[in-house]
Amino acid sequence: xxxxxxxxxxxxxxxxxxxxxxxxxxxxxxxxxxxxxxxxxxxxxxxxxxxxxxxxxxxxxxxxxxxxxxxxxxxxxxxxxxxxxxxxxxxxxxxxxxxxxxxxxxxxxxxxxxxxxxxxxxxxxxxxxxxxxxxxxxxxxxxxxxxxxxxxxxxxxxxxxxxxxxxxxxxxxxxxxxxxxxxxxxxxxxxxxxxxxxxxxxxxxxxxxxxxxxxxxxxxxxxxxxxxxxxxxxxxxxxxxxxxxxxxxxxxxxxxxx
Amino acid sequence: xxxxxxxxxxxxxxxxxxxxxxxxxxxxxxxxxxxxxxxxxxxxxxxxxxxxxxxxxxxxxxxxxxxxxxxxxxxxxxxxxxxxxxxxxxxxxxxxxxxxxxxxxxxxxxxxxxxxxxxxxxxxxxxxxxxxxxxxxxxxxxxxxxxxxxxxxxxxxxxxxxxxxxxxxxxxxxxxxxxxxxxxxxxxxxxxxxxxxxxxxxxxxxxxxxxxxxxxxxxxxxxxxxxxxxxxxxxxxxxxxxxxxxxxxxxxxxxxxxxxxxxxxxxxxxxxxxxxxxxxxxxxxxxxxxxxxxxxxxxxxxxxxxxxxxxxxxxxxxxxxxxxxxxxxxxxxxxxxxxxxxxxxxxxxxxxxxxxxxxxxxxxxxxxxxxxxxxxxxxxxxxxxxxxxxxxxxxxxxxx
Numbered sequence: 063x064x065x066x067x068x069x070x071x072x073x074x075x076x077x078x079x080x081x082x083x084x085x086x087x088x089x090x091x092x093x094x095x096x097x098x099x100x101x102x103x104x105x106x107x108x109x110x111x112x113x114x115x116x117x118x119x120x121x122x123x124x125x126x127x128x129x130x131x132x133x134x135x136x137x138x139x140x141x142x143x144x145x146x147x148x149x150x151x152x153x154x155x156x157x158x159x160x161x162x163x164x165x166x167x168x169x170x171x172x173x174x175x176x177x178x179x180x181x182x183x184x185x186x187x188x189x190x191x192x193x194x195x196x197x198x199x200x201x202x203x204x205x206x207x208x209x210x211x212x213x214x215x216x217x218x219x220x221x222x223x224x225x226x227x228x229x230x231x232x233x234x235x236x237x238x239x240x241x242x243x244x245x246x247x248x249x250x251x252x253x254x255x256x257x258x259x260x261x262x263x264x265x266x267x268x269x270x271x272x273x274x275x276x277x278x279x280x281x282x283x284x285x286x287x288x289x290x291x292x293x294x295x296x297x298x299x300x301x302x303x304x305x306x307x308x309x310x311x312x313x314x315x316x317x318x319x320x
Numbered sequence: 321x322x323x324x325x326x327x328x329x330x331x332x333x334x335x336x337x338x339x340x341x342x343x344x345x346x347x348x349x350x351x352x353x354x355x356x357x358x359x360x361x362x363x364x365x366x367x368x369x370x371x372x373x374x375x376x377x378x379x380x381x382x383x384x385x386x387x388x389x390x391x392x393x394x395x396x397x398x399x400x401x402x403x404x405x406x407x408x409x410x411x412x413x414x415x416x417x418x419x420x421x422x423x424x425x426x427x428x429x430x431x432x433x434x435x436x437x438x439x440x441x442x443x444x445x446x447x448x449x450x451x452x453x454x455x456x457x458x459x460x461x462x463x464x465x466x467x468x469x470x471x472x473x474x475x476x477x478x479x480x481x482x483x484x485x486x487x488x489x490x491x492x493x494x495x496x497x498x499x500x501x502x503x504x505x506x507x508x509x510x511x512x513x514x515x516x517x518x519x520x521x522x523x524x525x526x527x528x529x530x531x532x533x534x535x536x537x538x539x540x541x542x543x544x545x546x547x548x549x550x551x552x553x554x555x556x557x558x559x560x561x562x563x564x565x566x567x568x569x570x571x572x573x574x575x576x577x578x579x580x581x582x583x584x585x586x587x588x589x590x591x592x593x594x595x596x597x598x599x600x601x602x603x604x605x606x607x608x609x610x611x612x613x614x615x616x617x618x619x620x621x622x623x624x625x626x627x628x629x630x631x632x633x634x635x636x637x638x639x640x641x642x643x644x645x646x647x648x649x650x651x652x653x654x655x656x657x658x659x660x661x662x663x664x665x666x667x668x669x670x671x672x673x674x675x676x677x678x679x680x681x682x683x684x685x686x687x688x689x690x691x692x693x694x695x696x697x698x699x700x701x702x703x704x705x706x707x708x709x710x711x712x713x714x715x716x717x718x719x720x
Contacts, residue, residue: 213436231361
């Protein structure tokens with residue numbers, strides 16, 4: 063208490079100096095921030111730097127542009143992250159699927175909608191809440207991941223996920239594994255927003271790249287915290303929804319046209 | 321109050337060793353089943369990415385719930401000062417420990433990485449109900465262990481009530497935790513309700529007591545000791561109350577859901593259209609698990625020991641059916657991500673998920689049951705848990 067008093071007594075002694083230091087810091091911050099951001103986007107995040115909460119990676123799915131029968135995003139994810147495509151799996155029922163194409167239909171109007179479904183990278187992820195060991199975690203930049211080394215395969219996160227976004231690796235893995243995407247039998251895994259690409263500085267995910275390459279442009283990945291980013295601009299323009307918005311999980315994936 | 325003599329069962333007869341060997345065989349099968357699942361992965365089970373918790377969880381959660389319920393007889397003796405229950409208390413405590421052991425083993429051996437159990441013991445996320453359960457289960461072993469010690473060792477007997485009360489409070493919290501494993505899940509319609517915690521507590525009362533009664537009668541019949549009708553009648557009446565309470569909670573849970581339009585589809589699935597799950601609910605959980613035992617115990621049949629045993633067996637079978645419906649039925653119903661729209665995908669969205677338990681899963685679960693019974697069989701041989709006689713005269717003296 064006495065310490066607090068002495069602190070508050072000291073406070074009014076140099077208000078001007080305080081204001082100056084504050085203003086100078088803010089100005090310096092403003093001056094270098096775009097540079098730092100550009101550096102991050104251009105060169106990726108150095109290994110010794112943690113992910114920054116200044117960034118929130120997110121994705122806009124424009125379901126009006128998502129083509130019926132097109133599976134390019136799913137194939138690209140499988141290739142980038144080394145999971146066997148479900149059609150090639152010996153056990154399709156138990157095969158992991160990091161991303162899948164959903165076909166929706168309104169029984170009343172017969173209106174059809176296509177969209178990819180994957181980890182929604184919630185700001186309040188139920189999988190992270192329920193994980194007993196803390197293996198499920200959310201990075202400062204909003205990417206929800208599973209620590210492959212502390213996951214015990216209890217599958218509680220799969221029970222908790224409202225989007226069925228997670229898969230358990232049910233069988234020994236073949237040699238399709240990628241060096242920067244660790245996987246393993248008995249552990250749970252899901253879409254990582256291609257975290258290895260993000261950290262390399264690619265600034266995009268494999269699924270979004272594939273969608274663009276196919277000319278559909280239904281997927282847009284970017285920093286939702288940066289008001290100047292393409293995704294922020296589009297999110298301002300388009301009406302979008304979050305799946306199961308009633309759960310108030312603040313999703314990193316937003317859908318247009320649902 | 322008259323004193324009661326406790327004595328170990330001799331356990332040297334051929335019958336004892338046959339029972340021991342029979343249970344041991346199932347423990348061995350369970351171990352082999354685990355080894356098989358652990359080596360090849362969960363691909364050899366009926367579980368997949370839709371039904372992620374299968375038959376092992378049904379057995380594990382049933383045993384854990386029954387474990388806390390088996391302690392009830394001891395709690396009535398020490399916490400509520402009913403002298404008639406005092407001679408029944410040591411078996412109650414050991415059965416609670418044994419069932420908990422069996423349930424936990426099934427739970428941890430069904431992990432995708434059961435070899436990483438040490439990680440679960442060293443890395444904690446205190447927002448997870450699972451983490452809380454790790455502590456609740458460990459604490460249960462500690463507290464019930466101490467409680468058993470105060471019952472068996474005269475020098476610490478004065479601590480029995482304190483230890484019994486602590487164990488009783490702990491077991492209530494523990495079953496709240498077990499129910500909340502499901503109650504705290506937002507994703508599935510049948511979970512995400514505070515109802516599950518008290519419902520699991522009352523279910524534990526019924527399942528635990530049914531198992532206790534069967535073990536008690538078997539132990540006395542097979543060792544040639546006398547078990548009077550006074551004890552049976554008292555415990556039977558208690559079972560009636562518990563089973564009726566279970567039925568009440570189940571009815572309230574489903575009636576509440578039926579009132580809400582958003583739950584009507586999932587309720588229709590369980591109550592009407594769910595095929596196996598509907599059958600298991602009505603025939604298994606309601607008729608076999610609740611109605612039939614109530615009819616038996618409340619009618620003239622309930623005066624005969626054989627019929628009481630049948631009623632107990634029905635409560636247990638109904639309990640397993642209830643766990644199957646609660647755990648697997650809730651997962652079988654598809655997640656409703658887009659209300660009002662039909663869904664289709666390679667990941668089985670929008671369709672009811674099938675599940676066929678595999679043989680290893682069944683044997684892993686049965687292994688847990690076997691290890692619980694084996695531990696009890698061994699404990700009554702090496703510890704003085706069972707009174708030499710529980711005839712009506714001896715029991716009557718306790719109450720005066």
